[in-house]
Amino acid sequence: MSLYPAPRAILFDLDGTLADTAPDLAAALNLLRTVRGLEPTPYELLRPQASHGARGMIGVSFGLKPQDDGFDELRDGFFSNYEAAMVVHSTLFEGVNELLAGIADAGLRWGIVTNKPKRFTDPLVPQIGLALASCVISGDTTPHAKPHPAPLLEAASRLGLAPEECWYVGDDLRDIQAGHAAGMRTIACQWGYCGAIEPAAWGADHLLASPAELLALIRATVPSPTSLAA
Template sequence: MFDLDGTLIDSVPDLAFAVDCMLVDLQREKAGQDKVRHWVGNGAAMLVKRALSNKMIPKKVDGELFQQAYQSFLDHYQDVSGRQSKLYPHVSKTLKQLREHYPYLAVITNKPEQFTPALLKAHDLPEFDLILCGDSLPEKKPHPAPLLHCMNTLGCHVSESIMVGDSLSDIKAAKAAGVAVICVEYGYHQGEDLSSYQPEALISSFDELVK
């Protein structure tokens, strides 16, 4: 089971562009890629709240303002998703190698479903057996429900499953589901020292999964 943003694909350039366009629509100052890179990792709604608050822990946002901002973000991201994003090194080759040795590969992301399949297709990734998005189920990571649903759907036992991600949300979801978790050291971990949460392994390059 793989996280998407920050694990397989660096999507911050597209996300930052959409966030900045949203802020301009609201007559606010642009945030820029550096801030957005720090804010990414907990789904589109949280990203918008952080952008509106201009801080990692957002203050309470007026409901009407949030809905206006969220729709603006979705519209702009729909226009640019996949244009500037790129695969992290060795992702495509490694996934193809894993496909030869493991019966199932799945993506579990907090990204909305309207963007995920097209983004995967744009980067010509191997076909996944299951794709679960942030709005596929009532709960998303760090809740374990997506991981449990994935294993149940594919008929996999927890002892046969691994979560690969880049953030504390991935670690929390995996541990709550009883699944081993491997974290990449790149990606969007929001300044967290992931080693302190004791994943089974930390890797600096995606191809370490097959070494």
């Protein structure tokens, strides 16, 4: 705890952290199957892969990897399906609106750092209720995506902050790896998709079960809005 100053900004992953986008991602994937006469892949198998995008969803549903024949065609179809229906069933997780309001009340800024391509991030963010983000870094904003620290360092730079003045919150091992590499305090959110590796094994600085727990941690750490003003 003492290795880090009080935060001046909280950075978030998007899918599985701020927003529950798995329903629309799963629908886009299963449309690929139904038009081919295949049974839909059960949602409970797709949901944990939502943070892994096309690679994870196609992998679990079709058994293909990016280097395999046919993957690119499926990926392009998946992208087209998703782009056409991104905010049909997707919502912010319960407690996220209150969390973001509490962050603002504490005198902090917040931003988004996602591996989701800009093609989807730019229209999704305002539609789902996240237009007040101070910065949005997509998976193709920098030459490297997470777990590389470049996207997080870019976010800190755009906010005019040192990396250690930011916290990073995510629901995937790559998020925690990127946060550590960037020199940020890391928070693993158990309310997200989390994938196959248990969050307790990620080595995050904090492991929290709800947005309300994160807000409580921020309030316990931040001394006062006036002392944190830029």
